[in-house]
Amino acid sequence: MLKNQIRKQAIKDRLSLSDSVYHELNKALLKQFKTLDFNGIKTLHVFLPITEKKEPDTFLLIGWLNKTHPEIKIIVPKADFETALMTHHEYLGEEDLKKNLYNILEPQKGNLHEGEIDMVIIPLLAFDNQGYRVGYGKGFYDRFLRNINAQKIGLSLHPAIEKIDDVNEHDIKLDFCITPTEIINFKLTGMPHEIVIKTEKQYEDNMIAVFELQEKEELTAEDLKQIELMLKAGEKYEAEHL
DSSP, X not given: OOHHHHHHXXXXXXXXXXHHHHHHXXXXXXXXXXXXXOTTOOEEEEOOOOGGGTOOOHHHHHXXXXXXXXXXXXXXXXXXXXXXXXXXXXXXXXGGEEEOTTSOEEESSOOBXXXXXXXXXXXXXXXXXXXXXXXXXXXXXXXXXXXXXXXXXXXXXXXXXXXOTTOOTTOOOOSEXXXXXXXXXXXXXXXXXXXXXXXXXXXXXXXXXXXXXXXXXXOOHHHHHHHHHHHHHHHHHHHHHO
């Protein structure tokens, strides 16, 4: 499907959600978000939701981060619709936010942030199995993400679609996407087969790596996905060669 078609359908699907379903999906998103690895994350950029449009409620994520990881600085965007660029500001709390002409909450007094950003939580209307996303079509995030080196994490109330047919060179691919049921890691796979073992030595190294991962004190969603891929590759090698 093309972006315009996907965009129309995604907006329709989102607005059709009942308040109770919307609430439960956001709770499930938060549960998945909590399993991310925040080691080394000092600065996290997150969009502010337009709840009237049934966008994912990022205030739940912000509240959990403030309570559980108070050391992480939270940055929120402010959009300039004339230039289609964003500025980025320290989050001071909901009392510092005010809606602009487009009904988007924006920071008023938060200091401008021009330093490093380690993780970005990215809005989207839909995403595909290759890790590409459809937004509202203004290009704010593609311009922003092109110039930073950060983990790029989408947030979606719905599962992936098969493919966006009109991806172009300006589209920035996600590293991960959080849905209510899983975290999809687009860095691990071309999607989703892909660990191929060809030799006995590779097989042995693969099983050692599985054991070492399983010994970790806390396993993230990415760890579990990696273990699953490695075990499948090991089983395939065993069936063919042992």
